[in-house]
Amino acid sequence: MNALLVLVPIFGIIALGFTFWRSSWVGKQDPGTDTMKKIADNIAVGAMAFLRAEYKVLAIFVVCIAVLLAFMGFRDPENNSPLVAISFIVGAVCSALAGFIGMRVATKANVRTTNGARTSLGEGLKIAFAGGSVMGLGVVGLGLLGLGTLLLIFGNAIGTDADSIGKVMTIITGFSFGASSIALFARVGGGIYTKAADVGADLVGKVEAGIPEDHPLNPATIADNVGDNVGDVAGMGADLFESYVGSIIGTMVLGSVFMVLPEFSDLPLGGVLLPLLLAALGIVSSIIGTFLVRVKEGGSPHRALNIGEIVAGAILLIGAFIIIGQVLPEKWSFDGKEFSSMGVFGSIALGLISGIAIGYITEHYTGTGTKPVIGIVRQSVTGSATNIIAGLGVGMISTALPIIVLASTILASYHLAGLYGIAIAAVGMLSNTGIQLAVDAYGPISDNAGGIAEMSELEPEVRQRTDKLDAVGNTTAAIGKGFAIGSAALTALALFAAFKTTWEATHDATLSIEVTDPKVVAALFVGGMLPFLFSAFSMEAVGRAAMSMIEEVRRQFREIPGLKAGLDAMNRNDGKSMGDWSDDDRKVFDQAISEAEYGKCVEISTKAAIREMIKPGLLAVAAPVLVGFFGGAEMLGGLLAGVTVTGVLLALFQSNAGGAWDNAKKMIEEGYEVNGEKLGKGTEAHKAAVVGDTVGDPFKDTSGPSLNILLKLMSVVALVIASMI
């Protein structure tokens, strides 16, 4: 069995090797013209500036928490250990590193995708997806390498027998906590950054007449493009890193209880190792899957991505079947419940399928041309108010089916394999994170590629190709968001179950969290309220940050004469293609662009995001600690249940409403007909749809996704402090 223990980190290294190979391949591609290079460079510098600023703050936070963890470990070495601090730091560093790798390659791949699209659609897809797969495999590689190494080291030092494994697991939970901490700030900070820049850039056009939204003359443009990387690449990556790690650790904790059973005497670590082996398998299947993503000119990028994911899923199922046969006994019973290896396999399959199902349900509610989105388009004809009401309605109704899928998965996997079944279902959902995240991260890279094509004024067919890539990216982004929420819910439950198990093991008592106990009810209410408060904080943060962005743009147009002159030149040549401008005007325009202080806008977004992420971040960490220490384990349990339920619901509501508004706007722009009237840009319906889209932006890219982290983080904090309360 110890051989398997060594095998796990090796698969992490394989993934990182793949990452390195694809990353240098991307680096070798041609970044195109000088203008393209310059724009891309601006974006890359801005993105790295944000990461640097963010990680500086995080370093302080991580050190403080690590000291605290070490202190608590020294105080109660019986149930706890100062080594938790080490795991915590390793987890935080791995997560941060994954974000760094992903951002670096994404900001290289964007411009190369644009350049690839100058040759063909297939070239563009190849580069964009290569960039995405670096993020995907980087996340799973670092996750598995970090976890596997910690288990190997602490397992060897302390022991991997039934008596020692609990101690080892207590230490390793710190890894998950570290990952969660980084994820929290990456998602919240990144989300605030991206939407402050986006909303700010959009609104500038409104308050200062004539400044276009996505145009080099708008000083907030670069910040807007940086935001795509900061939010959708690094933020999403940290989110899934956390789910990935959390679900594995939760399952390991639950699996460790089987070690005392006679059926496990030949393979004592079976229940603990299974999630790690599934993750290793997922790395293999993801890598194979990435090779199948290719498309010819005129082909469908969507189909290509689907083939990669389906093959990876099939490999995972077959492999899981074989692995389970090796590491689990055929049948066993624990705590009055019958288990079977086939039941565990069933749970894994359920997890995988329900992840896909939630993704497709999300697509139904948010995709272009679907009934709910058409409904929003129709309501846009009567103005912004009906557009908003319709979008809110779609967001609310879209919670029903995913919740039913989730509830069914919980019931069925519990029926099949108890609490362990629920946790391993989460692992099943997440084991293909490698390719799933590759597909997700492909989206913002294509989006950036389109922006660069626009700003560099390339031929229209380039923009058409990047648009085609981007359109698919929007769909995969929506699916990915649904998937992230579903996996967060199951991960939180796995961690919750691990919390209960750990508390009971360390206290030698039964933890009864009764819904009819008024203390639990009060905690349920407070827990349920936190996602609302958390969302409000992040939405308000976006509002404030967007306002400072507007102020900055106003200042630039007031104080930089060249910029104003550039705008005048543009207005003089209203509607004309730049080729038809007079030479003088072109010179004025080029001068304006060279004078625009893009960096100032990047700085404002960065500062605002860092400042604004503190309050919600502290709320998320402090709430479970305070309730746990002052209210006890029952109240903490109630708090977690409340946060998880409302958090998942609000996340679905906000993400889907935002996605639906976005695509309703797209449909109108593409000229959808309502009652025989062709809609399009400039119509009243379009104005209404723009309002909906702007409201949806912080919903789907800031407050919605941040909730995933909130619920996982609070569960993980509970797990870490379980032995102390």
Add this chain to the structure above:
Amino acid sequence: MNALLVLVPIFGIIALGFTFWRSSWVGKQDPGTDTMKKIADNIAVGAMAFLRAEYKVLAIFVVCIAVLLAFMGFRDPENNSPLVAISFIVGAVCSALAGFIGMRVATKANVRTTNGARTSLGEGLKIAFAGGSVMGLGVVGLGLLGLGTLLLIFGNAIGTDADSIGKVMTIITGFSFGASSIALFARVGGGIYTKAADVGADLVGKVEAGIPEDHPLNPATIADNVGDNVGDVAGMGADLFESYVGSIIGTMVLGSVFMVLPEFSDLPLGGVLLPLLLAALGIVSSIIGTFLVRVKEGGSPHRALNIGEIVAGAILLIGAFIIIGQVLPEKWSFDGKEFSSMGVFGSIALGLISGIAIGYITEHYTGTGTKPVIGIVRQSVTGSATNIIAGLGVGMISTALPIIVLASTILASYHLAGLYGIAIAAVGMLSNTGIQLAVDAYGPISDNAGGIAEMSELEPEVRQRTDKLDAVGNTTAAIGKGFAIGSAALTALALFAAFKTTWEATHDATLSIEVTDPKVVAALFVGGMLPFLFSAFSMEAVGRAAMSMIEEVRRQFREIPGLKAGLDAMNRNDGKSMGDWSDDDRKVFDQAISEAEYGKCVEISTKAAIREMIKPGLLAVAAPVLVGFFGGAEMLGGLLAGVTVTGVLLALFQSNAGGAWDNAKKMIEEGYEVNGEKLGKGTEAHKAAVVGDTVGDPFKDTSGPSLNILLKLMSVVALVIASMI
């Protein structure tokens, strides 16, 4: 003790006598000019038409459910009784009757308030408040009379000793179920009606250029005014009727368990009778309070209403102290917990105070001139999108404090007097419903009075006076909504506790609803999702109904030539007061008004409301029944907990966001200054605020308040079927 049993319904009769006296006083007041009378008549006819249509559908529903209840009672006479059907019918009839009485007097009081305001502010207030107090005392009178009579009859027939009281209580829970059923349809149907008419009338101006929103030329105007009565008078009345009755019954069930204790040998029914006696006391204090509501010209109506409420509250507290000394022993212990009469008194005081606190917190987040509302005003300057984002943010953040108050009340009252403490806190909060509802119902009456003043083109000072009354009405409405949500939460908990107690008593087992049990978790998720689904249904219903209203108004302007001519006349005299019009134009205008088919619009709203209330209504009744019978009592418990938590949060979020948007619009209309720029009607900020207000309308008047009912109804259904699952 039997003497007290007879006393209870007598206080109900006293309240009804007061109702009758005030109602006929209102009827004797002068309804003013012929135009006023005609408009008021249109509103009254429309309101009654809606009630008739609604009650017709409800009658079918009530008969079906009653048959079902009787059948289930015959099948299992041991734990159940066919007599539940009788209580159910009596509850439904009492609630319906209360709605009828309230609507009748409100549609009389509105025009008389207008006429009173022609004399003085005080006259207007007197009549509007008299109308409101008929609704308030009607609700509590019918509630107490119905409950008291059922207890008297069934208590005499079956017995009021410890062995029989459980049976009696099982039968009486039907009363609460009946009240809830009516409330559901009154709130949902009324909510859809009022907002379909309101949004429809507002939007007409957008799609058909030039048609004013609140003007006799708009055929939807009367429907809009009917809506105020249907939603804010009848809907709110049924809502509080349900809370009032539900909290009393829940407490009675919990109090019945004390009867076996030796400390209760002298006053065995003490715990059962206490909520009824508090309610009786509340009738006395409410009546006294109403006499103190009076204002002189130039005085503050708000202050007058406050004095009434404060005095009523003080009387209640003093009276409660005395009553508790009479009907409860000084100390007793039950189920391992110590109780004291002072603990019970403390719980009552806590309930009363926290109800007021939640009301004032609501005012802070929604009131004119408060910081959150000013925030929305500021964000309106940059357009609709930022207005919407700001409003959603205020709605979300406004959930925090009320939840903390609620959670503290739950914890403290449980600490003071166990589950009984939580239930009696709900009774404490609700025992002054008489005057509380009088103040609430005063709002829509004043609103209507203002509309009638406008439509009858009375002197400007009349409108100024009704505006002053109306402004106070908006504040009291917001406070009332917060109060309704808070009381719904506590009532649901009281019913939930009663459900558990009843299940355990009839099954002779302990009901353990563990948050860590995956069945409970799955049910929590599904339960938490239902308020989202329910809200989506009602919002979509409003959207659809508003659209048919727009179609109808378009049709009238197309097919009724006089109406079009009237509009032309108005446009010809753009801005001129009607006195300055030419005689010909005035004739055209009068002709137009006489040709407008107001009734058609009323009919459309009515039909839409009735049709659209079915789906959410069935959802609310069917969900607990299905989960209870197929999933068992644990899952039903999880479902209830999920519904209650998310329901309360979504209700707060929606009501407060809606209220804040409404008042942000008002502040802009009143010329609030932002950055030295004076806002006002016609500014961009005002347009943005109108969008926010229109979005907020279904939030605060349809989907938000309907959730109160959802959570109470589902708890009451659980209580009714507790013995059967």
